[in-house]
Amino acid sequence: MNRIVAVLGRGLVPADTPLLRADDLGAVRGDGVFETMHVRAGAPWLLDEHLARMINSADRLDLDLPPVTDMIELARQACSAWPHTEEGALRLVCTRGPEDGGPPTVYATLAPVSPKLKTYRAGGVAVATLPLGVTTHARTPAPWLLGGVKSVSYAMNMACQRWAVRNGYDDALWLSTDGYALEAPTSTLLWQVGGELLTTPTSTGVLAGTTARFVLDRAGDVGLTAGEKLVTPSELLGSQGVWLASSVRGLVEITAIDGAALPTAAKTRSLQDLVSYPV
Amino acid sequence: MNRIVAVLGRGLVPADTPLLRADDLGAVRGDGVFETMHVRAGAPWLLDEHLARMINSADRLDLDLPPVTDMIELARQACSAWPHTEEGALRLVCTRGPEDGGPPTVYATLAPVSPKLKTYRAGGVAVATLPLGVTTHARTPAPWLLGGVKSVSYAMNMACQRWAVRNGYDDALWLSTDGYALEAPTSTLLWQVGGELLTTPTSTGVLAGTTARFVLDRAGDVGLTAGEKLVTPSELLGSQGVWLASSVRGLVEITAIDGAALPTAAKTRSLQDLVSYPV
Structure with missing residues (x-):
């Protein structure tokens, strides 16, 4: 299936x-x-959970997101051209628009899930820890640092993933300067200690993971309780399972951290069943 | 004068x-x-100095910048439509282009200098210090954090400036977690202690300021020597002058830091004469 593009107020347009x-501020800033x-x-x-997070991100940037009904209609337009039998990655974008004022630029893209991400669901990922340069407590009292905001300023996220791949890893796992694992550049960290499924608290400035939240809210269905904690990489190595969660990849097991192999996680399949991605 | 846009390989196009x-990765990432x-x-x-920095930024992002002769021609095309009597702000942009591969998107915009920036040259700016969440030594050993790279991922830079304006300041001045002033979101910090004109070392991860470099290289012309140092806000308050330098604003005096007024800097006019911006 080819990429689909829908533009607010215009509907579907050819992807190219x-x-x-x-001078769109999305592109230049x-x-x-x-x-x-x-x-x-x-x-x-x-969709509702993602739109709620998008509204929060826009608020944090003083950006006028169109009414949520318009965003829902935009998503619907894009999906209307997509086969029901195929999974896809839908992206909703709202930029501040032209530099000299004018309305935000609002559109949707819908494309196939990358084959690489699909293979991660079955095979897991090896990650490299990468220092993020901030402490776990730096971002919450400093809202201008945009912790927890999903802006399109992802150059650093992309650079971290390129660094990881160039060095033989599948992905990066960010570390705070005080030694805790935070999140990955495009996914949320989950891990299991005994009967508890854990994630990093958003007070550290990590993005509130939508897929991770879904899984945590249903941890009881797979015999686990849900919680939030700070965790070090060595604690992760001693845990009963470590995963990355994101909307497009779903739930992916981390098989190694900095070259140290993790034992196979017993709960991977049942957690993946919760989110129902094709594996 | 209206905004001008020139596109690599196409020449001038209407600004709108x-x-x-x-799916251009400049816009979505x-x-x-x-x-x-x-x-x-x-x-x-x-131009040569800016292109050298752009080449370095592109290298750091593994991004294929077109040959420098093409970039020079692009800048020339944009300027060809601009009146010689008017100052302007030329922006050269190179994004990674469409998501599924394809060439980088390369273009130039040329627009009038904002009236607000012009008033800063004569009247100076009041800045708010804003913690950047990183130490002075965090970014150099972590190239994936993109210290010193001028990417289009400026959402946080813009958020800091909005925070400053919303709180009654003209601009922000970033502080490291170990207490040093680093740079402003879109300009370089300069200050004078005795006979020395100083700036922050790029080993802290600040952008290597092109306009600041020009001034520092000619410090002797105004009776000063040039150097690099770490500086705290309280040391700035006790200095003989503090300035912000950038390509569009030129050299602007900082008149107050966090509400504490600075004495008028004796060297402002002679430093501004070095860079020859209209004041």
């Missing part, structure tokens, strides 16, 4: 249509917000 | 021409580099 002006969703059976999964 | 695709230059007498000032 030029859309943003040269990374000044915009986005969300990515998994499309299954022709509809975006957890 | 849609240019970037919906802030994955691109840029430079901004002062246009005077119809030509970009310090």
Whole structure:
């Protein structure tokens, strides 16, 4: 299936249509917000939760997101052209628009899930820890640092993933300067200690993971309780399972951290069943 | 004068021409580099220096910048439509282009200097210190954090400036967690202690300021020597002058830090004469 593009107020346009002006603040300042969703059976999964996070991101950037009904309609338009039998990655984008004022630029893209991400579901990922340069408590009292905001300013996230791949890993896992694992550049960290399924508290400035939240809220279905904690990489190595969760990849087991192999996690399959991604 | 847009390989296009695709990685990931230059007498000032920095930024992002001769021609095309009598702000942009591969998106915009920046040259700016959450030594050993890279992922830079303005300041001045002043979101810090004109070392991860470098290299012309140091806000308050330098604003005196007024800097006018911006 080819990429689909829908533009607010215009509907579907060919994917190669030029859309943003040269001075769009999304392009020249990374000044915009986005969300990515998994499309299954022709509809975006957890749309309400993603839109709630997008509204929060826009608020944090003083950005005028269109009414939520318009965003839902935009998502629907994009999905209307997508086969119900194929999974997809839907992205909603809202930038601040042209530099000299004018309305935000609002659109959706819908594309196939990358084959690489799909293989991670079955085979897991080896990650490299990468220092993020901040402490676990630096970002919450400093809202201007945009902790927890999903802006389109992802150059550093992408650079971390490129660094990991260039050095023989599948992905990166960010560490705080005080030694805790935070999140990955495009996914949330989950791990199991005994009967508890854990994630990093958002007070550290990590993004509130939508897929991770879904899993944590249903931890009881697989015999686990849910919680939040700070965790070090060595504690992760001694845990009963470590995963990355994101809307497009779903739930992926971490098989090694900095080259140290993790024992196979017994709960991977049952956690993946909770989120129902094709494996 | 209205905004001008020139596109690599296409030449001048109307400024409101849609240019970037919906999936351009510049727009959806802030994955691109840029430079901004002062246009005077119809030509970009310090073009070679800005292009050298842009090449370095692109290298750091593993991004294929077109040959420098093409970038020079692009800048020339934009400036060809600009009146020699008017100053302007030229921006060169190179993004990673469409998500599924394809060439980088490369273009130039040229627009008037904002009236607000012009008033700062004569009247100075009051700044608020804002913690950046990193230490002075965090970024150099962690190249994936993109210290010193001028990417288009400026959402946080813009958020800091908005925070400053919303709280009654003109601009922000970033502080490291170990208490040193680093740079401003879109300009370089300069200050004078006795006969020395100083700036922050780039080993802290600050951007290597092109305009600041020009001034420092000519400090002797105004009876000063040039150096690099770490400085605290309280040391700045006791200095003989504090300035912000950037390509579009030129050299602007800081008149107050966090509400504490600084004595008038004796050297402001002679330093501004070095860079020859209209005041």
